Structure formats: C-alpha cells, structure tokens
C-alpha cells in the first residue's frame with residue numbers, strides 16, 4: 566500500500582461521507598476542541614468495510630480514533646505554547662496528527678509528523694488541511710536513527726511491549742543528546758516509572774471499552 570493510494574482512498578471517503586457507523590466524520594477532539602479530526606464513528610466497522618472493499622487485510626486504523634495519551638499531550642502543548650513555539654518538532658507515531666497539529670497551533674517553527682501506517686500519513690495530511698496548519702508528514706520507521714528536532718513528542722506510543730522496548734531507548738537517546746522529549750501516556754502497562762518524570766496529569770474523557778470510567782487520568786512525562 567503506497568501513501569498516494571492511501572491518501573486517494575481517504576480523500577474519497579472524506580468527500581462522500583455516509584451517515585452510518587462505518588463512516589468518517591470531521592469532529593472536534595473531546596479534550597482538545599481547538600483541533601478537528603476526521604475520525605471513524607466506529608473504527609472497527611470502518612476497518613472491516615475498507616478491508617472488504619480492498620479484498621485484503623489493512624493495518625488497524627489507529628488514526629481513526631482519539632487516544633487518551635495524545636489528547637493529554639496536545640492539551641498540554643496548547644496550554645503551554647512556549648514548549649513548542651519557534652521550535653523544530655517531531656511527532657512520533659502521529660496517528661491522526663492531533664499532537665502535531667497542536668504543536669503547529671502553538672507556534673512551532675516546523676512540525677514533522679511520522680507514522681509507519683500509510684493511512685495515518687494520509688489522515689495527518691487531511692487533518693492538517695482541515696485545521697489549516699502546515700506539517701511535514703513522513704512515513705517509515707525512524708526508531709533506529711537519530712532525531713533532528715528540538716522537541717520530540719510521543720502520544721500513546723507505549724501501548725505494546727514490543728513497541729515500547731524500541732520507543733523508550735529512542736526517546737532516551739534523543740533526551741541524552743539535548744532534545745526535549747514529552748510523552749503522553751495513560752499507563753497501558755509499559756511505562757517505566759523509574760525512567761520518566763511526571764510533568765502534568767489530565768482527566769481525559771474516554772470511551773475505551775477496557776476502562777470502566779468515563780474519565781481516564783493521563784500523564785505527560787519526560788525522561789529523567
């Protein structure tokens with residue numbers, strides 16, 4: 566799947582919105598209403614319809630939902646714009662682009678959004694346009710390379726043990742080289758509390774089926 570094909574697919578979806586649960590809608594992020602995103606009414610149904618149409622499996626559409634970690638980090642950036650203003654920012658594992666868009670709205674000099682999923686690259690492109698911000702959007706896996714940014718952002722990236730085992734050393738290497746690193750995380754079980762300092766906590770609304778409360782406490786952290 567090329568990024569161009571994914572963008573064409575997504576633009577077709579956006580141009581012909583349906584009223585059903587398997588469609589996309591342009592909506593304000595609940596905890597960051599300054600940002601509007603093309604999100605799925607029900608991401609699993611959207612995924613199933615797209616896979617049926619493509620006749621093959623597609624990556625899970627993480628970009629089609631808001632995530633608690635990304636919402637807390639985006640809120641933090643908009644409430645503390647000095648963190649991003651005038652800086653070169655990299656938003657790792659950008660998903661919908663919520664965090665990258667918040668950094669751009671906060672006045673960053675340049676924001677690069679990266680994600681390995683071509684549909685996420687397409688979604689960030691479409692969402693940047695909807696919010697009238699300019700982002701550089703890159704696909705591919707950056708985790709084994711250096712970081713060329715002043716501020717590295719990682720919203721809800723520690724959701725899986727294998728990924729966390731690669732992301733945490735990447736964040737630490739960047740921090741050791743003087744890059745400011747901020748992580749937004751609701752503690753999905755892969756947060757090394759002894760290696761990160763808590764900067765802020767937010768009560769983020771959630772509809773995640775695994776959480777039996779309408780609000781989830783989410784932390785913004787930085788490596789020690």
Ligand SMILES: C[S@@+](CC[C@H](N)C(=O)[O-])C[C@H]1O[C@@H](n2cnc3c(N)ncnc32)[C@H](O)[C@@H]1O
Nearest residue numbers: 627632634635658659660680681682685720721
């Ligand atoms: C749970 S979503 C979070 C998205 C976004 N940061 C947010 O908070 O809204 C995780 C994202 O990580 C991306 N991802 C997974 N492995 C990655 C990697 N090695 N490099 C970049 N992105 C990756 C997935 O495609 C997905 O979009």
